[in-house]
Amino acid sequence: MGMGLITKSKSSNSSSEGWGMGFLLVFFPEEHHHQNQEQETTTTAAVAAATTNKKPNNFNLFPNSSPLRRNNSNHHLLNKAQSTISICLLLLFTTLLLFTLSTLPSSAATTAAAARRHLYRIPRRHLSSRPDEPSSLLSSSSYSNLSHALQGMGNLYRRGSRAMSELVVAHATESLTPNELKLFLRLFHRSTLASRSDLLLLFPSKMGSFDTTILGENESFFKLLTQYKSSNNSHSSASFDVTHFLKLSKKERESGEPIWGRRIRSNSSEEDATESTRPSYGSVLGFDVEELDPENSLSGFLDPVPMSLRRWACYPMLLGRVRRNFKHVMLVDVKEYLLLGDPLGRVRSQSPESVLLTQSVSGKHGRKTQSTRQKTVNPGIVMGGSRGVRRLSNAMLTDIVRASMQHRKKNSITESGLFTQLVGNEFVLKNVNVVVSTESVPDLSSLSGSNSKSGFLAKNNALIRRGNSNLDANSVVMKHICSFPIDSTVYSDC
DSSP states (O other): OHHHHHHHHHHHHHHHHHHHHHHHHTTOHHHHHHHHHHHHHHHHHHHHHHHHHSOOOTTOSSOOOOHHHHHHHHHHHHHHHHHHHHHHHHHHHHHHHHHHHHHHHHHHHHHHHHHHHHHHHHHHHHHHHOTTOGGGGGGGGOGGGOBOSBTTBSEEEEOOSSOOSEEEEEEOOTTOOHHHHHHHHHHHHTSGGGGTOEEEEEESSOOHHHHHHHHHHHHHHHHHHHHHHHHOOTTHHHHOOTHHHHOOOHHHHTSOOOSSSOOOOOOHHHHHHTTTTOOOOOOEEEEEHHHHSTTOTTTTTOSSOOHHHHHHHHHHHHHHHTTTTOSEEEEEETTTEEEOSOGGGGTTTSOTTEEEEEEEEEOOSSSOOTTTOEEEEEEEEEEEEHHHHHHHHHHHHHHHHHHHHHOSOGGGOOHHHHHHHHHHOTTTTTTSEEEEEOOOOOBHHHHTTOOSHHHHTOTTOOEEEOOSSSOOHHHHHHHHHTTSHHHHHHOTTO
């Protein structure tokens, strides 16, 4: 009786230990496998020793297999099953964890994207359906909700009404002021280029004052466009020609949406109904050099790197990404030039490899003679086919690196000198059709004395220079613009 109790308790203890070991085997199958191997080795050795002590049975030619081998095979299958179950549980837990983590950010990003689409859908809808309500356009003036312009980079200040085939890349220098930027934008929005090209501003750094200036001029442009469209007066061609923004060809109407920002899904019936009344205007966006040239590729050759040279390191990346979207490109200096008309009209009929440049004449003090005058090619204005401008910018970047390695005095390298030398090298630019115009770009001082209202913004003056004189360009331009009734009500500084 006692022995039976002892045996029963031992069996119960062994069963509980076996259950506990089975529970641990799910998470530690390898340790149990090593223990089984040690037990199997000990048992096999004991059986072998017992077999050698016994006499061989000559009459048993086919001995039965040992039950120990069956137990070993069962333990081996059990180990495999436990290993498989543990791996499956681990994979299931990892999958659930990753799914939970990936679900939370996506919902927030979807909400932000929906808000951005709603923000940039408002100006287009109100311009096409209710053009007599300029107050509805004020929702685009919040620079805190600006979206990215291209592949997570840049700021999109205004999304155009359609995809444009021309791009104006205007770079700002370190000394550019918000008032100078305001004057450039104000005249650009009044020119023909605003109706058929996108404007890309390249800044040396991010400045909140520039964002406020750009958004303010966009708002004034919408008001000006709305009021001239509704009034349809006879003197609009002298100050602001609204017909360039309304008359579109069939090809221009079917050009699609701009490449900048997120694509807006709209109702096709609504688009067809307002297609004839919707004005055409390009996008306005901005980048800083840290986004297009994050490593400052010229820092190892020049110290410091001025904006006039670093901008050439940004053009290959920028123009390479949009090479399939634009046929003509213009590179212009915001501080030096003002756009009034349509300068790209001179290169639209040329080949994609053509580039049009201008000359500037400089000389010593006193009377300029033929011997003292020196002609240099102006790098502040470059326009032509997208392929030719891209190749020229790549060659200019290479020439900057070469010159910096040859000159010991790094400060002696100037943009105008390198650019003039590059244009004269026909071997380097053998794949670019360079045309240097002998016509000089007029200065603002030479046009400020015109008494006629149509003389200052005449169609033949597509491009002017601010000049180095002490003339206040902002006061001269605003005096002319504020002389028109509608314009004086749009701009607050009139």
